Amino acid sequence: MNQRTTDVLIVGSGIAGCAAALAAARDGVEVTLATKATEPEDASSWWAQGGIAVTREDADAFREDIMAASDGEADPEAVDTLVGNAAHAVEDVLLGTLDIDFDTAEEGADTDGFAYAREAAHSESRILHVNASTGRHILPPMLEHLQGLDAVTIEEDTAALELVTHEGLVHGAILERDGEFAPCFAGATVLATGGIGALYPRTTNPDGATGDGIAMAALAGADVADMEYVQFHPTAYAGADSEDTFLLSEAVRGEGGLLRNAEGERFMPDYHEDAELAPRDVVARAVRTEIDATGGVTLDVSPLDFASEFPDLVHKCEENGVDWTEGIPIAPAEHFLCGGVAVDDRGRASLDGLFAVGECSRTGVHGANRLASTSLLEGLVWGLRAGETAADAGEPAVVEAPDLLNRDPALPGNFARDKFVRLRRVMGEYVGLSRNGEDLSRAQGVLRRLKGEVDAYVRTRTARGLYELRSATIVALLVTRAASENPESKGCHYLEPSAVAPEAEADGD
Template structure:
């Protein structure tokens, strides 16, 4: 094994190849050279596992309901400006995905078909069968692989960041941070990583983007891939980069129960949105399945404790068979492989760690408290989700704020972006009025 360090240079290094990292790369100016890293294979990113779908504001009258659903689910601890940006950017993001070839389910007239999940007051979720994450990630990956300015390195793990004293003239990002009284004495200029052969790789870059996922790999039972071990959090702590809400971890109510070790298989919330019911050992319904995830998970835990059992049951008896084998095709097939026919019998389910609402603190531009360092996706905390994430907001939030990171990187270099911003930076008209009212709601209302 060689002890020599391989030195690489690029304009932007992106750590992570899920939807956040890929969409960021697609939104960067083509003049910039980009290196992307995947800790394992690209197929082992949590974006591939997302089942339910991606939210969208599908009408002007949906701004306030969408906002309220997100706040209520997040226990009103959400950062209002982030929620506003996510909702107003949603339609342009969905249009962009469709233009990139993402195949969302359609109605007979060709319009987008929406499904509903827990804590949503209406159906507003675009989906592709029960593999929406894989559909979006695959199409984004196909598009990124066609870019001559982007190079992907698989099986390459970030160990640290490169920092230097910040003697540069104040940039837009640094100026924003000074205004927030943040430390700008050091500046990120890339990362240090190692490949499969343990060889050290030093990548110097004028902008670094963390898109390396959450913390599921640190849990005994999680729907995440085991490689997601909070690498960015560890490095952020070592460099005094601000973190936020690191105790905000979401437990998903329904993963398929099995005594076998390994990643838990998710049973999408959209199953309950389409009529699947939670039953106790006597076959009786014991909770409202469409409450927020933390509420449903708590109800299941209480039921298991009451019965002294290690799971409850999920029945698809109210879901039409053709809906099961089309909309939930992969869940149906996986359960069959495990010995359960969900068209004929209930399946055993149990809560599992699913999502991390906290992370590396970022602003509305996805900038961290260290200049030239951005964080996006589940690695970051922009405050959208509050204390508990609304179902199917994760893919949308990741795409919106990864795009904003790319735009900020381009703006600092006075370069045009492939997909310019089509929504206003701040709400106007009726949306501005609704936004102001939501900003006045105190967190205490959910106590």
């Protein structure tokens, strides 16, 4: 791989990275989009099921729903940015440019023609969707559109290993493909690397969600925030093998699906007045409580016409040998990181020349818990704004790049895999749905030792798997430290009652 330059370097090919590339290309600058993905399904956006929330005539209600779901922790200005730009972004890109064939309402329905869905913690029906597989209907057309633009070069199967910095300014990144690596210098660098699902035993994310962008930014000195807020989706298929995990869209409960414990009892009304449509963190903890108490939880889809409304999910059930007519076994699984690289309303990070968009960023929209179907929207809105701003960053400068060494023999093929097993076990056991100080302290000790081992190998070896493991250990430590430093139980950072600081308990009395 040879050294190169580009006006804007984008790392990641989900909806946020693609939106940034589109916006920058519209301004006429040269764009390089580097992605580990070799297929659209390697990006988290492809796996998005429910849809994309939009602002209709309910802007105030939309804002209130986001704030309520966030447990009051969302940044009001960021929420205003999302809600205020939602309709234009969707109309411009998804409808106008890509002509996405969203599901339509029955003739005569009182809508603008679309079949808007309602999901948990939404007070209105405002979610555009395509069946229960919206992401896979949006991402391929976006990539195809970008491939047709002369200004955009897409580098597939290409990983970013480390940012190139000089005197507090980011000048690009070291890229790797097929074992070869070299710097790509850029006027602006946009991280759009997705989430951290690979850090947990069960996740709805693709395997490549190792937190690369967050780790690279943190190592370079960029600010990160809200890392303790890791959201677990309450309804993922509870197969015997974690690799069989798949998401059962919140839209199923929006259409009338019910949660029942192993004794056949519907339990959510006992936990929240909105029952199955309570915020995700509430439902996820309730599901885990009922699994522990009764032995299991199923999603009862008998109240709706599941086969006709969710054919893609029927197919997933059939692939896994699940008789959905008897109820679908479910359990919480890691789903989304609400924190990440701290950015402003244009996606700018604290380091000049660096932007972050999508799940690897912390815009402030989600606070302590994300409202359903706002992730695609956030990626689209911030991707467009970041790409537009990045296009004005100026020409790339060639500076001294990090000297990555690869002088020692390659490690055994199972080295990274075995370390990941250890990391996932620690995160699943100690930094999951509920936390306490003792577990978090234990996790930090194990993770620090693991990071020390990995750092020692990285000093003399440069391989994608090893750098992914380094990213995962760095991000795992960031999550665990943030959780241990936050004494307030909020949203998806849930502290077991005995772990809540005395003053916090007193405040709640």
